[in-house]
Each structure stands twice: as structure tokens, then as C-alpha cells.
Amino acid sequence: MMENVSFASTGAHARPVDLPVKMHGRKVEVFYGQKQALHGVDLEIPERQVTALIGPSGCGKSTFLRCLNRMNDTVEGARVVGDITLDGEDIYNKNIDVVELRARVGMVFQKPNPFPKSIFENVAYGPKIHGLAKNKAHLREIVETSLKRAGLFEEVKDRLDEPGTGLSGGQQQRLCIARAIAVSPEVILMDEPCSALDPIATATVEELIDELKQNYTIVIVTHSMQQAARVSQRTAMFHLGRIVEVGPTEKMFSNPDDKRTQDYITGRFG
Amino acid sequence: MSTSAIILAVLAIAIAAYALARRKAAGIAAAETGKLHSMPSYHGAYGLFWAALPALLALCAWLILSPILATQDMRSLYPDDLGPQLSAFPGVADDMTRAIAEGIRRMPDAVRATVHQMPIAELSPLLAGLGVPVASAAQDWMIPAALQRIAFDDWSRLAMTIVVIGLALAGAAFALSRIRLRLTARNRVEAVIRSFLVLASTIAVLTTAGIVFSMLFEAMEFFHMVPITDFLFGTVWDPRFAAAGTNASGQFGLVPLLAGTLYIAFVAMLVAVPIGLFAAVYMAEYANNRVRSVVKPLLEVLAGIPTIVYGFFALITVGPFLRDISADINGLLTGTYGSFIQAQSILTAGLVMGIMLIPFVSSLSDDIITAVPRSLRDGSLGLGATRSETVKRVILPAALPGIVSALLLTMSRAIGETMIVVLAAGIAANITINPFEAMTTVTVKIVSQLTGDLDFTSPQSLVAFALGLTLFAITLILNVVALYIVRKYREQYD
Known part of the structure; x- marks a missing residue:
């Protein structure tokens, strides 16, 4: 079901790049009660790439991210119009099982939110509810692999039974990433994953994101221009509920087409 | 003056003290160079507290102590032997004497002047007519004791009125004399408020303790009559x-x-x-x-x-x-x-x-x-x-x-x-x-x-x-x- 398209969206100079599309949003509009948060957003998410969503606060980038695994369903009064596909399949179709969708499209939140359980139980949570482990040994293996992939295993291997809430902020965020990886998602959504972390922990998580893109499609919302430049291959600039520019990160940061993008990345507004 | 009238007087003085202190502070701020340490309203509150608190505290103490002292004074007129029934319960004699005093107070002055000559048998029906029933066990010696009581109470009330209102005026005057540019009125008011809060929580805690102890003592009395093991383990x-x-x-x-x-x-x-x-x-x-x-x-x-x-x-x-x-x-x-x-x-x-x-x-x-x-x-x-x-x-x-x-x-x-x-x-x-x-x-x-x-x-x-x-x-x-x-x-x- 992969569609190969050229990524020549809004920018006239955008280089066409042939990449398989993992997720595709078309004319996405989101309403919170009477207030419209997104006004017809079109965005393609290429497979096994890091796509960064940037833009000033309140521009709708987090709202769009939360549409991708239907987390907006949990917000009372939220309504989504338009369609979003995962591997060509409409995720807002009535026949789609939201629970299954969220297992395929995992999410890491702004503030690390480990459950008040042990480190092991935190990572084992997803595999347990989805029945991914054949037995205890297999579960242990999944947990260890996930922790290793999240680059946390060496730091916590002797205290897997201790509460996950006792870790440092950066460790907690990597624990949340491990928790998301453990259900073998295809896409990982990250909502400002480093905004609550210090620079060293941020560097660790960024390295991790870079490694993860070999296996996963990643969409990251960030307020840090440097972070978008460092970790992403494609960037979409949101403003007032619309995408003003989307293209390869390198080009966006060196030679943006839109005046607003230029002003934003050079720090003149936002 | 009745107690409520005294309280009203004290409050009136306190409010006046508030207004005066506030105005004085505002006047100082306008006349002198430099900044007032506290806002005028804090100076006002400072005056209010000085006028009201010592006076009201004295009033409380007086209201608690005066009846105790009056009873002591009254007892000095009791005979050595109170009689067969009353000697076991001197408190009952106090109550009766106090009731007689209360009755005498209600009499018209002309009758009242003759009371000291009456025997109790003659006085009792008079008192009953005034709505104060006196028990038949009342004795003749209670009449002079009751008169003594009336005298003491009258004296005590007069003294209390003078002292309390005097304290309120003195407090107000003292506070007014202290008001200067750099008076730390705000901090002092804060300290008073803090002690109010401490008082409130203390009352809550002491009430709980009081309830528990009263239950404990009565229960102890019960356990003197019934062994505690019979109570705890008895199945009937x-x-x-x-x-x-x-x-x-x-x-x-x-x-x-x-x-x-x-x-x-x-x-x-x-x-x-x-x-x-x-x-x-x-x-x-x-x-x-x-x-x-x-x-x-x-x-x-x-x-x-x-x-x-x-x-x-x-x-x-x-x-x-x-x-x-x-x-x-x-x-x-x-x-x-x-x-x-x-x-x-x-x-x-x-x-x-x-x-x-x-x-x-x-x-x-x-x-x-x-x-x-x-x-x-x-x-x-x-x-x-x-x-x-x-x-x-x-x-x-x-x-x-x-x-x-x-x-x-x-x-x-x-x-x-x-x-x-x-x-x-x-x-x-x-x-x-x-x-x-x-x-x-x-x-x-x-x-x-x-x-x-x-x-x-x-x-x-x-x-x-x-x-x-x-x-x-x-x-x-x-x-x-x-x-x-x-x-x-x-x-x-x-």
C-alpha cells in the first residue's frame, strides 16, 4: 500500500525526493468545541525519517501530532475533519480499532510520564496488554531489548524492580521511549520530548532519536530550532493552524521560501 | 453597667482609636519627609488592638474570677455547722444563697431595706412571688450572706466597669502616643493575627482532648464497678x-x-x-x-x-x-x-x-x-x-x-x-x-x-x-x- 510521491509541497524550490509515505494527512481540520485549531493541513510523513513540526506556541503542531494516533479522541469536545492515512488506510474510518492504531503509532509526551510502577513493569505494560510475550522469559527479553534500544539498559539493569518515578528526568524520558518501543510500533510521535530535560539529557535523547529512525518513522514536535536541525530530515512549519512551508530540513534552515519561516527560525518572532 | 454595655463601650473606643490612629499616621506621612513604615490602616489596626485587647482580656479574667471571690466572701458569713443536709453539699448552700440574692435584687427598694430583719420563712413567699422559688431547706443565715453577696457583686461590677473602660482608653492613648513614621505597625498587627490563629487551633485541640479525657474519666469510674475484662470479653x-x-x-x-x-x-x-x-x-x-x-x-x-x-x-x-x-x-x-x-x-x-x-x-x-x-x-x-x-x-x-x-x-x-x-x-x-x-x-x-x-x-x-x-x-x-x-x-x- 505504499505510495511513492515527490515531496514538492508548498515550496516552489523543494527538491522532489522519492520516499515511501508512511502517513498522509489531507485537509485536516480540528475543532475544540467552537474553536478551530487546524485549518486544512496537508502533510506527508516519509517512512523511516524524522519529521519535525515547528512553529510558534499555539500554532497547531501538537494538535496535528495528536491526530496521528487519535489521541484527540480523549479530549472532550474535540472533532477531527479530513482524512489521515497510515499505509494508505484511513485511520478515522469507523472500522479502525483505535487501540490497535495506538499500538502501531506510539507516543512520547512532553513531560516524562512513567507509571507509578517498577522500571520493568513500565516497559512490560504494553507487551502485557497486547499479549506480545509468549512467556516470562520472552517478556524479559522484550523489556531488555527495548531498554537497550532506548539506551537505558546499562544504567538501570541492576534496579529493574525499583520505581520508574525514581529515575532522573532524562532517564524517565528514555524509559518512556523504551515503553513506546516495547509494543513494536511503526511510527513514534514525540511531543516536545526534551523540553523538560537538561542539555546533557537532551543530547542523549537526540542521539537516540537519530538511531531510532533506522527502524521507526518518527514525528517530533519541537520548540528548539537547533533540535529540529540536528535530528530531522524533513521539517514542517506551522503557523496559525496552517502549514506555511514544508521541505527538507537542510533547505528550510538554509534557504526558506516563506518569509514567516525565515523570521521564525532566525528568532524574529515566536 | 451590664457586661454587654461594657463590651459595646470598649468596641466604640477601639473603633475611635482605629480612626484616630489612622488619621494621625496619615497626617505624619503628609507632614514629615520619609516614607511611612506601614500603611495608615495598619496604624489604625494597631490602635484598635491596643484599645480592645487588654480591656477585653481584663473583662474575661474579671468575669471568671469575680464569682469565685464572691462565693469565698459569702462563705465567710456561713455558720460553722451548715446543718445535717447541707454540710455534705456546701455547693447547694451556695446555690440557694445565690438564688436568694437574685430574688432580693428584684425587690422594690422599700421592701429590700427591711429584708435583713426577716426570717427566711417570711422571705421565701415574697421571693416565690418574684419568680425565684427557694427550696424549703433554706436557712435564716443565708439572708445576711445573700446581702453580702449583693454588696460584693455591686462593688465588683462598678470596679470592673472602671477598670475595663479605663484600660481601653489607656490602651488607645498609648497606641496613639506611639505612632511615628517608622513604627512597625504592620509587623505588630501580623503578630496579633498570628496569635489569634494559634488560639483558634489551640481551642480545637483542647476541645478534643477535653472530650477524650471526660470520656476516659467517666469510663474509669465504670471500670471501678465492672472489671474491664468483663466488659471487653463478656459475651452477654x-x-x-x-x-x-x-x-x-x-x-x-x-x-x-x-x-x-x-x-x-x-x-x-x-x-x-x-x-x-x-x-x-x-x-x-x-x-x-x-x-x-x-x-x-x-x-x-x-x-x-x-x-x-x-x-x-x-x-x-x-x-x-x-x-x-x-x-x-x-x-x-x-x-x-x-x-x-x-x-x-x-x-x-x-x-x-x-x-x-x-x-x-x-x-x-x-x-x-x-x-x-x-x-x-x-x-x-x-x-x-x-x-x-x-x-x-x-x-x-x-x-x-x-x-x-x-x-x-x-x-x-x-x-x-x-x-x-x-x-x-x-x-x-x-x-x-x-x-x-x-x-x-x-x-x-x-x-x-x-x-x-x-x-x-x-x-x-x-x-x-x-x-x-x-x-x-x-x-x-x-x-x-x-x-x-x-x-x-x-x-x-x-
Whole structure:
């Protein structure tokens, strides 16, 4: 079901790049009660790439991210119009099982939110509810692999039974990433994953994101221009509920087409 | 001057002091260079406190001490031998003398001047005519003592008026004289407010301690008459009546009452906890705002119904219904239509009490569940968990310490409930494990021991304090356990 398209969206100079599309949003509009948060957003998410969503606060980038695994369903009064596909399949179709969708499209939140359980139980949570482990040994293996992939295993291997809430902020965020990886998602959504972390922990998580893109499609919302430049291959600039520019990160940061993008990345507004 | 007039005068002086001090401070600020340390209103409050507080404190002290001193003074006129009846109870003589004094006060001056010559036999009818009945045991020597009392009280009141109002004026003058640019009025007012707050919390704590000690002492008295082991481990509750002259006391076994209390509370919790908790989960996790805004107040109406109403609901509706339905079931199963549930039974009381407790459980748990951070819900839902999986595996474990303490609070209420039990489970102190029979609780027995003619020297009445102490101990233990659980859990996570 992969569609190969050229990524020549809004920018006239955008280089066409042939990449398989993992997720595709078309004319996405989101309403919170009477207030419209997104006004017809079109965005393609290429497979096994890091796509960064940037833009000033309140521009709708987090709202769009939360549409991708239907987390907006949990917000009372939220309504989504338009369609979003995962591997060509409409995720807002009535026949789609939201629970299954969220297992395929995992999410890491702004503030690390480990459950008040042990480190092991935190990572084992997803595999347990989805029945991914054949037995205890297999579960242990999944947990260890996930922790290793999240680059946390060496730091916590002797205290897997201790509460996950006792870790440092950066460790907690990597624990949340491990928790998301453990259900073998295809896409990982990250909502400002480093905004609550210090620079060293941020560097660790960024390295991790870079490694993860070999296996996963990643969409990251960030307020840090440097972070978008460092970790992403494609960037979409949101403003007032619309995408003003989307293209390869390198080009966006060196030679943006839109005046607003230029002003934003050079720090003149936002 | 009457006490209320004195208080009004002091308040008037205090308000005047406030206005004057405030104006003076404002005047200083305008006239001198430099900034006033505190705003003029703080200077005003400073004046107000200085005018009111010493005066009112003196008033309180005076009102407490003066009657004590007056009684001392009055007693100096008593004969050495008060007579056969009164010598055992000198306090009664004081009361009678005070009553006579009160009566004399109400007399017109002309009559009053002749009082000191009258014998008591002549005075008594006069006093009775003024609405002050005097007991027949009154003696002649009480009349001069009463006159002495009147003189002392009059003198005391005059002195009190002068001293208190004088203190108020002096305080106001002192405060006014102290007002300067750099007076730290704001900090001083803060200190006064702080001591008010300390006073309020001290009163709360001392009241609790007072209640506990009074229960403790009365209970000790009871335990002098009935051995504590008989009370705690006795299995028969048969207090008999405190008939005059009988010292043969009944049996005061706590066990049947305690068993009944815990049994009925247990049945009530069995009803209230699942229903209340599930209702809370629905409200907090599933219901949308519209449903919540209708259902939650409705549930809370249930909490506002007085328990006596639940009681006759049990007596008139639930009890007979259970009795009849048990007869039908019995008839269907065995062919004989005899009811095996009594109209007054543990089941009835437990059921109705459980209904009463549902809103407590649901509303306390709802608050606790709602307080679980949204990020935990998002985390779980974002991993593809369903709502019920999220509730079961993340939210309830996180909310557990709060829910446990809510349940223990509810349990305390169930144990303390009286009215429903009286009407629904009866007052028979049985020991049984059959929930279809009647049983009774500690609180019901406290009520029945303290109704009617009371003789607070008999174990039949004093046992109420021992029972009260037992209830207090149980709820105390429940609270301590709740605190322990909450603290232990907190240390583990968070």
C-alpha cells in the first residue's frame, strides 16, 4: 500500500525526493468545541525519517501530532475533519480499532510520564496488554531489548524492580521511549520530548532519536530550532493552524521560501 | 453597667482609636519627609488592638474570677455547722444563697431595706412571688450572706466597669502616643493575627482532648464497678435497669455489640464499596461533562438525606420487602411459605446503610481518581490500552492510597451510624452469624443507656462512656491505619 510521491509541497524550490509515505494527512481540520485549531493541513510523513513540526506556541503542531494516533479522541469536545492515512488506510474510518492504531503509532509526551510502577513493569505494560510475550522469559527479553534500544539498559539493569518515578528526568524520558518501543510500533510521535530535560539529557535523547529512525518513522514536535536541525530530515512549519512551508530540513534552515519561516527560525518572532 | 454595655463601650473606643490612629499616621506621612513604615490602616489596626485587647482580656479574667471571690466572701458569713443536709453539699448552700440574692435584687427598694430583719420563712413567699422559688431547706443565715453577696457583686461590677473602660482608653492613648513614621505597625498587627490563629487551633485541640479525657474519666469510674475484662470479653449484654437501691448490676459484655457493629458495617461496605467505586470510575473516566453535571449532584442528594429517613425507609419498605420475598423464595424451594429473613435484620440495616454510604464512597473516590495526573492516562492510552485497562492497571493503583483512606473514612461513618440500625436491625444484643436475624450496635446501646432517668453513679449509665471510648478507639485505629497505608505507598512511588 505504499505510495511513492515527490515531496514538492508548498515550496516552489523543494527538491522532489522519492520516499515511501508512511502517513498522509489531507485537509485536516480540528475543532475544540467552537474553536478551530487546524485549518486544512496537508502533510506527508516519509517512512523511516524524522519529521519535525515547528512553529510558534499555539500554532497547531501538537494538535496535528495528536491526530496521528487519535489521541484527540480523549479530549472532550474535540472533532477531527479530513482524512489521515497510515499505509494508505484511513485511520478515522469507523472500522479502525483505535487501540490497535495506538499500538502501531506510539507516543512520547512532553513531560516524562512513567507509571507509578517498577522500571520493568513500565516497559512490560504494553507487551502485557497486547499479549506480545509468549512467556516470562520472552517478556524479559522484550523489556531488555527495548531498554537497550532506548539506551537505558546499562544504567538501570541492576534496579529493574525499583520505581520508574525514581529515575532522573532524562532517564524517565528514555524509559518512556523504551515503553513506546516495547509494543513494536511503526511510527513514534514525540511531543516536545526534551523540553523538560537538561542539555546533557537532551543530547542523549537526540542521539537516540537519530538511531531510532533506522527502524521507526518518527514525528517530533519541537520548540528548539537547533533540535529540529540536528535530528530531522524533513521539517514542517506551522503557523496559525496552517502549514506555511514544508521541505527538507537542510533547505528550510538554509534557504526558506516563506518569509514567516525565515523570521521564525532566525528568532524574529515566536 | 451590664457586661454587654461594657463590651459595646470598649468596641466604640477601639473603633475611635482605629480612626484616630489612622488619621494621625496619615497626617505624619503628609507632614514629615520619609516614607511611612506601614500603611495608615495598619496604624489604625494597631490602635484598635491596643484599645480592645487588654480591656477585653481584663473583662474575661474579671468575669471568671469575680464569682469565685464572691462565693469565698459569702462563705465567710456561713455558720460553722451548715446543718445535717447541707454540710455534705456546701455547693447547694451556695446555690440557694445565690438564688436568694437574685430574688432580693428584684425587690422594690422599700421592701429590700427591711429584708435583713426577716426570717427566711417570711422571705421565701415574697421571693416565690418574684419568680425565684427557694427550696424549703433554706436557712435564716443565708439572708445576711445573700446581702453580702449583693454588696460584693455591686462593688465588683462598678470596679470592673472602671477598670475595663479605663484600660481601653489607656490602651488607645498609648497606641496613639506611639505612632511615628517608622513604627512597625504592620509587623505588630501580623503578630496579633498570628496569635489569634494559634488560639483558634489551640481551642480545637483542647476541645478534643477535653472530650477524650471526660470520656476516659467517666469510663474509669465504670471500670471501678465492672472489671474491664468483663466488659471487653463478656459475651452477654444484659445491663438490667438501674432500679433504686439495687446494687446488683447486670452484665456488660461488649462482644455482642461490637460484633453487631462490625457485622452491619461490613455488610454496608459490601454494598457501598463496589457500587460507589464503580460509579466514581464511570464519572471520572467515562462520563462526558453533560452526564457528569447531572448525575453527580443527584448522587450527592443521596448524601443529604437525613439518616432517620433512611431508617424508616428500611423499617417500612426494605425490611418488609425482604421478609416477604424470603417467604416466596422459601415457598418456591421447599413448599412452605415461611419467611427466613426477619423484618429487622442485619441484612436490612447493612443494605440501607450501604445505600446511604454510596455517595460518600463515590464522591470521595471521584475526587481522588480525577486527581491522578492526565499524563498517566495519556501514557497508557498512547500505548494502545483500552480505557478499562488504563483504569485497572494505572489509575486505580495510582489512586489506591487515597481510595483506601476514603474507604476507612466511610467505615468510620458506618461504625458511628445509629438511626438506621435502631430502626432496621433492632435493639436486641445477639451474637449471630446469620445475616437474616436482628443484631444491634454500640451506638444504639449508647442511646438506649442514656435515655430516660439517668443516674450517673450507676454502671447502667456510665457504661455509655466506656462504649463511647471503645468507638473512639476503633475510629482512631482506622485513621492510624489509613495514615500508615497512605504514607507507605507514598514512599514507594511519587
